[in-house]
Amino acid sequence: MTFHNRIEELDALNSSFESSGHDFVVVYGRRRVGKTELLKEFCTDRPHIYFLAAQEAEHRQREKFIDQIADHFDERVPRIDGWDEAFDYLGEKLETKELVVVIDEFPYLIAENDSLPSYLQGFVDEQLQDTESMVVLCGSSVSTMESEVLGHESPLYGRRTAQFDVKPFSFTQAREVIGYDPADSIRSYAITGGTPMYLTLFDYDHSLAENVKSQILSPTAVLYNEPEFLLRTELRNPARYMSILEAVALGHTTPNEISGATGIDVGPLSKYLQTLRRLRLVDREVPVTASGKKSKRSRYHVADEFLRFWYRYVEPNRSSIEEAPDIVYDGTIEPDLPTHVASxxxxxxxxxxxxxxxxxxxxxxxxxxxxxxxxxxxxxxxxxxxxxxxxxxxxxxxxxxxxxxxxxxxxxxxxxxxxxxxxxxxxxxxxxxxxxxxxxxxxxxxxxxxxxxxxxxxxxxxx
CATH class of the missing domain: 3.40.1350.10 (Trna Endonuclease; Chain: A, domain 1)
Incomplete structure (x- = not known):
């Protein structure tokens, strides 16, 4: 994916690295939002180690991490048995060389060993802080990053020197990627939202209808199942959350309306909505003249344009899309699209x-x-x-x-x-x-x- 329009974040990372002392930086945000591209751009022309964690056994994760360090320093891979020894090894190397170390998809490591933040705390306190190097923890599971890295209960709490909550592009930012005239740019943004990967999947030499059919309505397309993957990144049992998102996308915006549409009682519903808000998938809105905490006139809306589009048009029409995607677009989506775009x-x-x-x-x-x-x-x-x-x-x-x-x-x-x-x-x-x-x-x-x-x-x- 091409690097786009993260100039403020890039400048802030550059300033952190160029300032004196160590840096322990936390970068997080939803899948596909451009975190990895931001960090790769930042690391360009800088000595760095970039480690991408995977969903695999702990010993393999650790072996690959050590391999990355040894390879960077062009030395034989040492025998290391635990994460504490792995970070000791990294700390020894940082004593002699100023380096950027990126650990991407850090939540995958925590999933295999929930003691990892404690090992990192010791590394930061005893070794990293005496260097001029930067360590970056990056993750797509917002809930894990906020609780296990940034949260008050985390051993790493208070250690970060900077944090970046990488969010989707605003329309102003996205329009630099979208290659349509003003009207179709707004229509296109109403479908893809500001997630950089979604924006770059569209071919702006083709019509908006052609892009929707090929990139969203095709069962082989990446975006066809994207929301399900997104929810599984954060939630073990996403079914009820998906039904809530569909209800909100279809215009049920008050708790009573959402409860009626989903069959979930208002009491339990509030907890589901709170979780979706914490994950930046749903926003709560009150009239601008009202108090946000006290107002009972709250409404909810899907926080991302692509998710709103997907739950409004794709999820309810899955069976028809599998059989005849063109008919779904021409008969269901296109006639209703002005209503969707109006919001x-x-x-x-x-x-x-x-x-x-x-x-x-x-x-x-x-x-x-x-x-x-x-x-x-x-x-x-x-x-x-x-x-x-x-x-x-x-x-x-x-x-x-x-x-x-x-x-x-x-x-x-x-x-x-x-x-x-x-x-x-x-x-x-x-x-x-x-x-x-x-x-x-x-x-x-x-x-x-x-x-x-x-x-x-x-x-x-x-x-």
């Missing part, structure tokens, strides 16, 4: 607002998010408490230009958002895939902004 478009518009704030093109807001109460919803509301300023925005992924009806609707809903003083400053924005009816902008006050796909593309341009 992604709202997130893209939020990115535009944040980018505009950072660049000084828009007024500043400290909080930006969705708002709802009862039957009323507003796609984006921004809050600027220090200035008593509030932003109202709607995002329309429709085939027709936006006109007065949306303006009137937003004006009607704005007073229902109870926030700030009576004399608050109100700003309005409309985002539209298909533009606006002629003359609309001229008929609106100065506190209204209208943005088309071209405007969105300009705001997110990194050129």
């Amino acid at each position: 992604t478009f709202e997130d893209v518009c939020q990115e535009v607002i944040w980018e505009g704030i950072r660049n000084g093109e828009f007024e500043s807001y400290s909080e930006v998010g969705r708002w709802w109460y009862g039957e009323d919803e507003i796609d984006i509301v921004g809050l600027a408490p220090t200035n008593d300023r509030i932003l109202f925005a709607e995002c329309k992924w429709t085939s027709e230009p936006v006109g007065e009806a949306l303006v009137d609707s937003l004006r009607e809903k704005a007073p229902k958002v109870r926030w700030g003083p009576e004399g608050r400053t109100e700003e309005f924005m409309l985002f539209s895939k298909s533009g606006f009816v002629d003359g609309l902008e001229e008929r609106l006050e100065d506190n209204w902004s209208l943005l088309t796909l071209t405007d969105i593309d300009d705001h997110l341009s990194t050129d």
Whole structure:
């Protein structure tokens, strides 16, 4: 996989390595998110040992680790019987040479020997800290890395000098990989999400439909079964979690709705949802004006666009896809895709607002998010408490230009958002895939902004 757009992480790793003293770095994040490519790019032109752990017996893991070290120093492989001796051997070598040592898929080692963090603690405390070298632990099992490496109960707690939670690309980052026009770029992102490997599987010389059929709907394609592999990385019994993800992807967003769709009682459901949130597979959202911890108006959504697409269209149609994938795409996916993309478009518009704030093109807001109460919803509301300023925005992924009806609707809903003083400053924005009816902008006050796909593309341009 080609290295893409991890400049901030790469710069931070470079700064850590170039600073004085030792470094003990933890890198983690979901499968396929680009951790290994980041570390390989960082190690380029640096003396390093890169060890990729595998799911195999402990003695074979240890033998291969020792082989890597001996090979790097061009010496005979010593006889070593335990991990404590293995790390002693590494420590002896680091006394004479500044080196980057990467242990990738570290959770595989812990699975075979849960005492490994204790051995590493001794190595860090007694040997690594007296060197100028860097040791990097990397893993795709978020739960294992957070509990066994970063957690309070871990022997390694407090030893790290830096940590990197590598996340999928935002749309702004992903669009540098996606080779489509603005509209199809958003559609494509709504399908692949920001996971670098998923993005690079698409051939952007082919149509979006062709890519979906060949890279997702084909039973031989990598992405056809990808979510199942992802869940098995983290969970021993993923069946109930999969049913929850499918329910949320199909639009059941409140605990009661999810419970009704899955048959899981609300009590146990909360624990499943908490686990999915910890694994970054589901997000909990409350209205932007509400308190995150206290609000009872929470909604859940699948945190990754590809997973949302897969659980919405692939999982429920497995049997049909096996028989006739083209018919599933043409008859089920394509007609419903605008509804799926509309949610992604709202997130893209939020990115535009944040980018505009950072660049000084828009007024500043400290909080930006969705708002709802009862039957009323507003796609984006921004809050600027220090200035008593509030932003109202709607995002329309429709085939027709936006006109007065949306303006009137937003004006009607704005007073229902109870926030700030009576004399608050109100700003309005409309985002539209298909533009606006002629003359609309001229008929609106100065506190209204209208943005088309071209405007969105300009705001997110990194050129």
